[in-house]
Amino acid sequence: MLELAEQVMELTGSRTAIRFVPLPTDDPRQRRPDIERARRLIGFEPRVQLREGLKRTIADFETRLAESASPDGAPHAAVGPQLTERAA
Numbered sequence: 634m635l636e637l638a639e640q641v642m643e644l645t646g647s648r649t650a651i652r653f654v655p656l657p658t659d660d661p662r663q664r665r666p667d668i669e670r671a672r673r674l675i676g677f678e679p680r681v682q683l684r685e686g687l688k689r690t691i692a693d694f695e696t697r698l699a700e701s702a703s704p705d706g707a708p709h710a711a712v713g714p715q716l717t718e719r720a721a
Contacts, residue, residue: 637683644687 638651656662671677681689 640684640687641691644684644691 635651641647642649642651668677668679
């Protein structure tokens with residue numbers, strides 16, 4: 634998860650600190666995602682590398698947030714400087 638958070642921060646230009654908080658008592662200590670079930674049930678096969686997928690997702694969010702900006706051009710409340718001021 635730390636590596637993922639670091640990649641998102643790098644791609645968005647965020648300078649926000651990563652916070653480490655205690656896990657809930659019922660949270661699994663380690664996740665081991667396995668796409669075999671998705672392959673078997675719905676024929677899922679990943680076609681995009683993680684970094685490229687993150688770039689596409691970030692661009693999509695930027696577009697959606699820009700479209701939902703107020704009429705005076707102010708960004709949506711959920712948009713931080715890492716999304717509105719990032720160089721393309």
